[in-house]
Amino acid sequence: MNWTRGKIVGRGSTATVSAATCQESGETIAVKSAEFHRSEFLQREAEILSSLNSPHVIGYRGCAITKEPSSNNDGEATTYNLLMEYAPYGTLADVASKNGGFLEEARVVKYTRQLLLGLEYIHNSMGIAHCDVKGSNVLIGENGEAKIADFGCAKRVEPERTEPVRGTPAFMAPEVARGERQGRESDIWAVGCTVIEMVTGSTPWSGAGWNDPVSVLYRVGYLGESPELPCSLTEQAKDFLGKCLKKEAKERWTASQLLNHPFLITKPEMMVTSLVTNSPTSVTDQMFWRSVEESEDRPSWWECHEDERIGVLSCSGQFVVDSTWDMDGADWITVR
Incomplete structure (x- = not known):
């Protein structure tokens, strides 16, 4: 080409x-x-x-x-x-921000269903785990559809093959936070975190004042804590998130099972006619690892920070800390 x-x-x-x-x-x-x-x-x-x-x-x-x-x-x-x-409407995180910092439930349902359809395909048909599911890695296409992007952390799921875990701390499942394993079930935990991100307009844990990624990983991996569920959610939505955020990986529902959850099948498909009025102008994201004042711009659009993501987490119960870690996994400068 x-x-x-x-x-x-x-x-x-x-x-x-x-x-x-x-x-x-x-x-x-x-x-x-x-x-x-x-x-x-x-x-x-x-x-x-x-x-x-x-x-x-x-x-x-x-x-x-x-x-x-x-x-x-x-x-x-x-x-x-x-x-x-090319995805003209930026990321899922962008869309939430441009809609007042959160998305209404009907739109959350639409995007969650499309995200799970993408995961069902890569999990079941291709044997791949994405390993970094989050709002800023889901792009909104020309027709308003959600599309999974950024496969820089992805891996083919092979039981006999072990690799260092990678991803974004705020979206990591307990077994990933402990450095034990990372696979399809870990993506499902991240789906739950992404739904929270869509509803609140911010990453999981940010509202709890835990800005240190190592502290969050310890709380998730060793204290058994889960992100706080927004009080505005319906009971069906809370039940859906409960299926995603099971502490034991084997107890989490699969993408196929979640697609049949009442939270996703009782709402009519929502047509999105207007997502944003202008193309995204910033690729700046709030960084939790650094003491940076929150920007007015949400994390935007394409992310290409391969080596800034989480590196190896040791299996001995101690974290390997890298100075480039941040809660959202972004390390951008603004381009106008």
């Missing part, structure tokens, strides 16, 4: 995301780029994304290796590019 790079819409420590135009069709696409020697996670994401084909997963458009100005401005560098479907 021949394409022309446009404006940068997001920048992380190892990758950038740009809007681009396909020369043959005129289609707008998103291009996630990293210098080749720092593109391990991006290549891994491309390998997984290229194997997926679902209306509830962001579309793969190809990959390319180009020569780009180096980050040190000392000549050209080889760049690895992942080409993807």
Whole structure:
């Protein structure tokens, strides 16, 4: 595919995301780029994304290796590019913020159903766990549909294969917080946290004043605590979240079971005709690990922070602390 790079819409420590135009069709696409020697996670994401084909997963458009100005401005560098479907309405977190900081229940039901359809596909048909489900990793497509994105932490579920756990602290399941295992069941816990995020307009635990990710991981992994449920939820919604937030991974409902929960099947499908009035203008997110005053802008759009995510958590009960950890998993500068 021949394409022309446009404006940068997001920048992380190892990758950038740009809007681009396909020369043959005129289609707008998103291009996630990293210098080749720092593109391990991006290549891994491309390998997984290229194997997926679902209306509830962001579309793969190809990959390319180009020569780009180096980050040190000392000549050209080889760049690895992942080409993807362009989602014009930003992330689920953006949409919640632009609707007064929360989403009404009918819209929560719509997006939750679509998120679970995407997870059902990657869990059951493809044997993949996403490992970083959250509002800022769910994009809103051209027709207002939710699509799972950012497979930089994803892995194929193989019982005999062990890998370091990765993801975002505020959305981590107990077994992940303890560094034991990470799989499909962990994604379901994160779905529950994402529903809380949609309802409240903020990440789980943020309202409790626990800004230290290590403290949150300890509370989840060793004290057996769960995120507080918003009091505004209906009984059906609370029951649904209870099925997601079971402390024992094997007791959590699967994506297929949750799709048949009354919370999701008793509401009519909601047509979204207008999500936002303008394209997102900021890729800044509140960072809990750092003492930064909360921004007016919600976390936005594409995220490409592979190595800022959680690294290894030791299995001996002690956390490996990295200075780049943050509660939301974002590490962006603003691009206007």
